[in-house]
Amino acid sequence: MDFEYEPGRLFHRNETGQVDAEILFPAIENGRVWSIDSTIVAPELRGQGVASQLLAAVIERAQAADVKLRPICSYAKKKFMTTPAYQKLEWHNPD
Template sequence: MQFQHHNNAEKGEFFLNDAEGQRIAEITYVWRDASTIVADHTWVDDCLRGQGVARQLLDVLVEYAREKQLKIVPVCSYVDVMFKRDQSLLDVAA
């Protein structure tokens, strides 16, 4: 899966569109400061449920944070649960 990324000075998102250009999955974040982002929303369309897409989105966000040396505040309930379950994500947890 090839996720797209949109980012500006205030917020950003990783997302997936279907062949018709309709959004079918996304994880969004808001910039808190120059070194911290707040993961505030994860959504996956029913057509993709059960395929691990939410985790793939989180992995892309975590990879981005590691590359940019950012910390993530997990406000989104999915991200919060995954940060508690998976110790390998703690290096980017704020």
């Protein structure tokens, strides 16, 4: 599936132009970290691995940009807990 990109956002539009899948990852910590705040997939796309594809695309962009990730939404948190390769990119607040 191909996703459109805007800073801090990857998304997919259906044939009518409506957004039917989206992941939001605004930059924090002066751009050194992206906070994965939300992953949303429309009911008709669920169970097809779309959320996983969105997250993988963010991971790929983060690696290319040399930034860390802060999983906030429940989907991202679960994936980070169960995927060792993702854990290497996780940012931990030093406070």
